[in-house]
Amino acid sequence: MIIVFSILLVVVVMMLIGVPVAFAFGLGGFAILFFSGIDPRFAMPAAFRSIESYTLMALPLFILAGGLISESGISQRLLNFTMSIVGRTKGGLGVVCVVTCTIFGAISGSASGAIAAIGSIMIPEMTKQGYPRGYATGLVATSSMLALLIPPSIPMIAFAMTAQISILSAFLSTLIPGLLMMTSYSLINLFMSRRMKNLIVAPKQSSKEKINAIGRTTKQATFALLMPVLVLGGIYGGIFTPTEAAAISAIYAVMVGLFIYRAMSLKTLFTTMKNAMITSGAIMILLFFILMVSRIMVTLQVPQHLTEAMFSITTNKWGVLLMLNIILLLMGMLVDDVSGNILSAAILLPVAQSVGIDPIHFAAISVTNLSLGNVTPPCAPMLYLAGMVGGNLPLNEYVKPAGVFMIFGALPVILMVTYVPSFALCLVNLFLK
Amino acid sequence: MSMKTVQKTLTAIDTVLTHSFSLFIVLGGALMALTVVLQVLLRYVFKQPLFGLEEFSRLVAIWIYFLGAVLSTKEDNHVQGDVANKYISGERARIILRTFVWILCLVTCLLFLYHSGSYSWWVYGTGERTTGLWWPRVISVCSMFFGAVFMTIYCLKNVINYLTTALNYKKDPSRSAP
16 A cells, blocks of 8 residues: 555656656556556556446547637637626626626536636736726636536536446536635635725716617527537436537537627647547547556555555544645645546445435535635646636745635635535435436 | 758657647547537436447547656656755756656656557457457557556656756856756
8 A cells, every 4th residue: 555655646747847747557457457556457447448438428429519619719709798788897807707707607618718718808808997907817827716616517427427327416406615715715806906096996887878888789699599508408407418418519509600790710720629539549648547547546455555544644524634635635636627637436336325415516615625626726727728828927926916816706606615514415305316 | 961950850750749749649639528428418408318429538548648748857847846856956966867867758758668568569469459349458458558658758858958058057157948
């Protein structure tokens, strides 16, 4: 067991020096296989069969859909729509950013997609209206977490597939936490905006003008607003599976982008599809190696040893939950959301179950904690991505505002998800049990 | 054959391969999405899903995954933390670190190549077939081996690029990292 943990430590060091996560886990996996004497022909086929599954095809298809939505003009119309509702109040533009990220999450389930699509429009716009660029960048980065909580969620698919639990139930478990996080971000933003002296606020409109503007933007955004209805309605109406929903949303985005909004050219379509498939390839090879490592760990009874180690500290359910919280947050700082959720489902879920935590509840705990890790340095891919989209800003300019949203917006929601099971499970119990 | 000719030939091969892989993944992505949607349409419009279509989609998907991983390796697009790079100020130190990183990637790919190769060969030997369309399973399994071959080649290319840059750094300080 010491060898396994030592190798895992080396894996972490490799990730810190910049070895791609997939290769770090791959090398670590082969090293564990070598030292433990397990036949690679046992671990590799298991990982291969897992990534070959039809259910997992939802993942590349949602990545594809997210990329296509970003280029189809849908995000601009969603922004115009939310802008017409809340854009003309002080701090309204920040709320527009948060709400649009939420709606975008209900379409694509991808945090990087939300940053690319919303951040590239919102950061310059917010800066133009007097928000500090660092603040706008931090807000976009933390709002991207919402795309991971609002169903459909790509990391949730990875968790549910590894844990072999219902994807639909897992999706529902983070819906209320996601909406609460959206509300708390909006309130924090309104509070912080009050102290910004240079904000330019668009002149107030009369009720008639406002209704007209909302009507006009709603009409323009009809096809964009129909998308979450189609995706989520289709999934929860039992019409199609998440994989089918992902494929339908990709085709829908192409149709809308090419023929209705005419924002997409054939060249853009080709480039977007190519980039989406390359990203999918990078994620799937990562998944392959992580699934291989997870399989080896299960064979070596690592989850059982971890449970014993944790139980030697405390057997109290809340104590174990606190430890899981800390482990997940640390894990989120080191690995990306998809790999973190696979490892969590394979290694930490048995620990959680041993103290009577419902697997669906743990799915919510895992996704919320790891999504926070995604924007927490040192390895905060979404935070850095937002920094790049925001114009290659130095980290110190946006880490502080992002920290405010993390501590006062995300953390309380995460603690509620962890320690109040009914908070995550109420919709599941209401609709699916 | 001079070194320049070899380099030119390799670059031409690389360009052809990159374009072919890009075309394959785009067509494959479209095919994957269309076959899934087609299955939904067949199920609801014709009340008769097409037998084996899901298996076909999965076969296309698995090839796309590994071709995508190859291009991702070529373009250095993999998911990575890269914390150390943010704290290292020296350009040369960064290049040396990246060389070391790519050497580790190359070792991983070589191990992956060996194990995926022996697994593909084993599946070929068993003559295993898929349950639906009764296709040889090696068609999907060898995507892994195919991916490993090209990932290894591109890792090697990256190692050589970084190593050359690191070694020539003093002589040509204006040269940036590959």
